[in-house]
Amino acid sequence: MSETNQSNTNQSNPPARRKQLKLGAFFMIPGHHVAAWRYPDADAASVLDFSFYKQLAQTAERGKFDMVFLADGYAVAERFPEALEQTVNVRPEPFTLLSALSSVTERIGLAGTVSTTYNEPFHVARKFASLDYLSSGRAAWNVVTSGTDAEARNFNLEKHVQHDLRYERAEEFVDVVTKLWDSWDDDALLFDKGAARFADRGKVQPINHKGKFFNVRGPLNVARPIQGHPVVIQAGASEPGKELAARTAEVIFTAWQTLEEAQQFYADVKGRLAKYGRKADELKIMPGVFPIIGRTEEEAAEKKALLEQLIPEQAGVALLSSLISFDLSPYPVDGPLPELPHLSQINGGKSRFQLLKDLADREQLTIRQLYQRIAGARGHREIIGTPSQIADQLQEWFENGAADGFNIMPPYLPGGLEEFVDLVVPELQRRGLFREEYEGKTLRDNLGLQRPSANRLIPQAEPAVKVAE
Structure with missing residues (x-):
């Protein structure tokens, strides 16, 4: 083939862009290991210091992470006195912290955990819509149902709500929140000074939701979020959790030890999407990964041994x-x-x-x-080695139907995150597996998720699926 013909062929059939993985930076301060606060290089005194969170968020943004992610809970570990005394039991409230971080970052997503068991849909819809505006479209909600009796006792209950009932409530909760986000059309705000019309009342509707758990009239008193809906994240891997995720979630954070387990979960949840009118790329599955990084294998092994000794x-x-x-x-x-x-x-x-x-x-x-x-990964996958070896293990799962990306859980902070950004991210970029620049301005842009149209109702499968544990 002549050079001219070859050139024309390349222009008409450009090489397909290689699929790239997604990354979340999971912040547990001062690190995910239960003994992180005792690690010599961990900043244990900064667990409530905004400047420390600012440093971490900006480091993750420098590494082009899709999002920072904050877990949360509503109780201290009082059931085991040693846990209260010997482990970190304080953390900032996510909305407050993420709102502050929105002012010192530009592109990275801001994901917060909020329970459906001990909140009301109107509050949650309003707060995440506000965060989406404060961050110019970077908000994400990690939907959880809470898990302990200690949390129940902080909310007027003696015992935690039963598992299946929690998920049933969560399903309706998410429906109400998304209806509230859609209670304003995208073009409802007019700002027409001459005609004295701030908004078009015909484009603002009550939702009039009446269900088993919630009666909510609406509309929301925040206009439709920049992203349409802040990105919805879910973390459950039980049968009700997988069904809720298939119907409502756009990202799943999950925990698996082996490639085979992760592949089975990936195929299972992706296979449930069609009955809800969804496509496989509308849901990103991002297992948690706990990386212990060394410039040599020996250095990585020494870090792991020291962390174990400190428990x-x-x-x-x-x-x-x-x-x-x-x-x-x-x-x-x-x-x-x-x-x-x-x-x-x-x-x-x-x-x-x-x-x-x-x-x-x-x-x-x-x-x-x-x-x-x-003690570090808390059931998530632990990977140990050099930057190249860490990248090898991420690549194996990503390219073999086990993950669309990963939620990175640094063992200690700030060093564990800095090592990943400075050593592992360049290796992933060199392999063409991870971005070098953000694709867009919103979290949806960077995750490759479509913006939902206004007044979209989450479809129900017919008949409704009820899976017993």
Whole structure:
């Protein structure tokens, strides 16, 4: 073929752009490891210092992360006194912090965890719509149902709401919030000084929602968000959680130990989308990853060993007990897990209970070995090695149907995040797996998610699917 013909061929058939992964920076201050606050390079005294969060958010934005992500809960770990004494139990409220971070960042998404169990839809819809305006379209809501009796006792209850009922309420809660976001048309605001018309009343409608859990008239007193809807994130991996995610979520944060488990979850949830009129690329699945990075394998191994040495025994047992919703303190720490309740009897996080039980059974781990394994990643995948080795492991999952991206969980801060940005991100970029510049201005632009049209109703599957745990 002549050079001219070859050139013409290339112009008419440009090479397809390689699919690129998405990254979230999961902030747990001063790091995800239960002993992070004791690590020599961790800034433990800055857990409530805005300047520290500003530094972290700007570091993640320098690394072109899609979003920063804040977990949240509504109680301290009072069930286990050692956990209160030996671990970090304070954190800023997400809306307040993310609103402040919106003023010191420009492109990175701002994702906050808010429970559907202990809030009302109108409050949540209004706050996220406001955050979307403050950030010029970068807000995201991580939908959770809460998980502990301690949280229930802070909201006029003695016991936590039952698992299936929590998810049923969450499903209706998300519906009400999205209806409220859509209660204003995109062009409802007129600002017409001459005609004395601030808004077109015909484009502002009450939602008149009447359901099992909520009666909400609306409309919202914030105009339709810049993104239409702030991005909806979900983290459950139980059957009700997967069904809720398939119907409502645009991003899933999830936890898996093996490639095979992650592939099964990925195919399962993506396979549920069609019955809700959704396509596979309308949902991004981003497993959590806990990276321990060294410039050499030896350095990475030394960091891991030091973190394990810093775990107070009582704090390790308390952490594991809380994750499986079962008190392990009476049992020998160097013995196996005792006989645990059946999954149906667990009213906390069912998917995390099953994941950790399976891990202990598969590798025959003692209680101590198990809490050492999960003290950082808390059931998410732990990867250790050089920047190239870390990139290899992310690439394997991304290219083999296990993930659309990853929620990065630095073991300690700020160093763990800085190492990922300075060492791993350039390696991913060199391989063409990650962006070098942001694609757009909103979080939806950068995640590759379409802006929903106004007054879109989330479709129901017919018949409604009811899956028992």
